[in-house]
Amino acid sequence: MANIDPIFSKIADVQWYSASLAGVNITKDLTAGTIALIFTTDATNGGFVQKLRFRPAGTTGAATVCRIFLNNGSTTATAANNVMIDDITLPSITNSEVAAQTMQELYLNMALPAGYRLYATMGTNLTIGWFISCYGGKY
Numbered sequence: 001m002a003n004i005d006p007i008f009s010k011i012a013d014v015q016w017y018s019a020s021l022a023g024v025n026i027t028k029d030l031t032a033g034t035i036a037l038i039f040t041t042d043a044t045n046g047g048f049v050q051k052l053r054f055r056p057a058g059t060t061g062a063a064t065v066c067r068i069f070l071n072n073g074s075t076t077a078t079a080a081n082n083v084m085i086d087d088i089t090l091p092s093i094t095n096s097e098v099a100a101q102t103m104q105e106l107y108l109n110m111a112l113p114a115g116y117r118l119y120a121t122m123g124t125n126l127t128i129g130w131f132i133s134c135y136g137g138k139y
Helices: none
Strands: 013-014 036-040 047-056 064-071 080-089 106-113 117-122 130-138
Touching: 013 036, 036 047, 036 130, 047 080, 047 117, 064 106, 080 106, 117 130
Parallel strands: none
Antiparallel strands: 013 130, 036 117, 047 106, 047 130, 064 080, 064 117
């Protein structure tokens, strides 16, 4: 019988990559290149990811695509452990001290099993990268 009861997060979970992501990665399976761990679910009960937010760290130098991968909690070096679940186009940004910087959001709204992780890669090499933060919850 299917579970018809809704499930809700018991505690908010906000995570981010600790630096701006700027290095290029042209692999489409996450097995090599520059990768950024941006979210890890609770090891016992899993978690929920509502959205990702992207903010430029300064003048980026080029437009790019950010690819988001789901990993089953095992090594990223094995292609079978990873799947690309989404991507987002990020524009070239010129830093300004008088105008707000652009912000991009990518809504995932995904429940994830215990120990699963989200990783991000950039399609082009950037002068200055993007900050990526994740908003969700722990079960």
